[in-house]
Amino acid sequence: MINVPKGTKDVLPNQSYKWQYLEETAREVARLYNYKEVRTPAFEHTELFQRGVGETTDVVNKEMYTFLDKGGRSMTLKPEGTAGVARLFIENGLASSPMPVKTFYITPAFRYENPQAGRLREFHQFGIEVFGSSSPETDAEVIFAASSFLNKLKIKGVKLEINSIGCRICRNEYNKALKNYFAPHVEEMCNNCRTRFDKNPLRILDCKEEKCKTVAKNAPKITDYLCDDCKKHFEGVRSLLDAQGLEYSVNSNIVRGLDYYSRTVFEFVSTEIGAQGTVCGGGRYDGLLEQLGGNSLPAIGFAAGIERLLLLMENTGVPFPEETAPLIYIAGMDEKSRAQAFKTALDLRGKGVSAEVDHMQRSVKAQLKYADKIGAKFVAVIGESELESGVLNVKKMSDGSCASVKLEELYSYLLKEDK
Ligand code: ATP
Numbered sequence: 001m002i003n004v005p006k007g008t009k010d011v012l013p014n015q016s017y018k019w020q021y022l023e024e025t026a027r028e029v030a031r032l033y034n035y036k037e038v039r040t041p042a043f044e045h046t047e048l049f050q051r052g053v054g055e056t057t058d059v060v061n062k063e064m065y066t067f068l069d070k071g072g073r074s075m076t077l078k079p080e081g082t083a084g085v086a087r088l089f090i091e092n093g094l095a096s097s098p099m100p101v102k103t104f105y106i107t108p109a110f111r112y113e114n115p116q117a118g119r120l121r122e123f124h125q126f127g128i129e130v131f132g133s134s135s136p137e138t139d140a141e142v143i144f145a146a147s148s149f150l151n152k153l154k155i156k157g158v159k160l161e162i163n164s165i166g167c168r169i170c171r172n173e174y175n176k177a178l179k180n181y182f183a184p185h186v187e188e189m190c191n192n193c194r195t196r197f198d199k200n201p202l203r204i205l206d207c208k209e210e211k212c213k214t215v216a217k218n219a220p221k222i223t224d225y226l227c228d229d230c231k232k233h234f235e236g237v238r239s240l241l242d243a244q245g246l247e248y249s250v251n252s253n254i255v256r257g258l259d260y261y262s263r264t265v266f267e268f269v270s271t272e273i274g275a276q277g278t279v280c281g282g283g284r285y286d287g288l289l290e291q292l293g294g295n296s297l298p299a300i301g302f303a304a305g306i307e308r309l310l311l312l313m314e315n316t317g318v319p320f321p322e323e324t325a326p327l328i329y330i331a332g333m334d335e336k337s338r339a340q341a342f343k344t345a346l347d348l349r350g351k352g353v354s355a356e357v358d359h360m361q362r363s364v365k366a367q368l369k370y371a372d373k374i375g376a377k378f379v380a381v382i383g384e385s386e387l388e389s390g391v392l393n394v395k396k397m398s399d400g401s402c403a404s405v406k407l408e409e410l411y412s413y414l415l416k417e418d419k
């Protein structure tokens, strides 16, 4: 018996409607906000993530699924969506399209992590990326899009936390301050953070190790080091959120897990699913396109983890829409009436009505039992007399009521009754 790989999950036929609901909701939000779908390969040249996500991040350091292909090239399964979309943008010359370019994706992502609730090795993200605008309106719109996605799913108890991590200029000053602060504590930190101390002290604030979190607790705050432009930008974003009454708190410890962020960063966090509480994270990454060899264009986006959202919804009893079921089950008594049932089901399906028939040579009684199990909303039995009269006895399962319906009127009857 071969099992599913550790840290991955199957989606079973009686669960997939929840996924479809989340994905449809994501697509609906994308439509409302005018984000167009993009799809990128499941694997990319390893260098894309090294350059795009950053060498000092956990994702690149510890979590990537990297392999040599048969041609000896180093490839990596995408650990996140943004780098691939940025590559797509540059490679396809989208910089010459009207700005901003607003995109979204729904994609699997792969990270070699320690699997636990809400933390998998293959997981899925709904993300959006907007290229070409540096205005606070765009930051605010991206945050509203994420918030509206969570609202549409009727998710409650998720808190929005925002921060600004400034630009290269203010971060230079801030990194110096961080170095001064962390210098006497280097010995107390994990090995990774010791490297980060030299290369990118900001990353230390994102470390998940308790000892590093303790040391980082009283670190200087980035918001005290923002340059005038970054300060103004952050105030602009905040006032747009304030004007709509969107609640948030400023959390100066949010730096996000990936290196490419600048200015606005944000997370939607729940306290209902344990340590893996961040259901959606995002931010501005004005330096990424240039870093990947493209034009210097600002960009911003978010990614929401679908498994974590599902977990949260299940844990807090958020209602899902009903699982889909056939509108009608048509049972057949003997060979002739089974053939009629088969044909009627095909006709209905051709008109857009979901219909089911027997596949197992079951007795009529067993067929009706099955129809009930699969949740068919109507049931009709065809036998000799129905074949003769062309009239079916159609039972509405919700209230047990019956109606005589002419075979050729079955479609319009079902349409009328299925309200
Ligand atoms: P975390 O701090 O929880 O490790 P992250 O900062 O690494 O998250 P991002 O790279 O920002 O996460 O990914 C965006 C979203 O994708 C997260 O907010 C989360 O909902 C989801 N996500 C990230 N890693 C995983 C994973 N291993 N399993 C399931 N979902 C994940």
Ligand code: MG
Pocket (backbone or CB within 6 Å): 058, 257
């Ligand atoms: Mg992570």
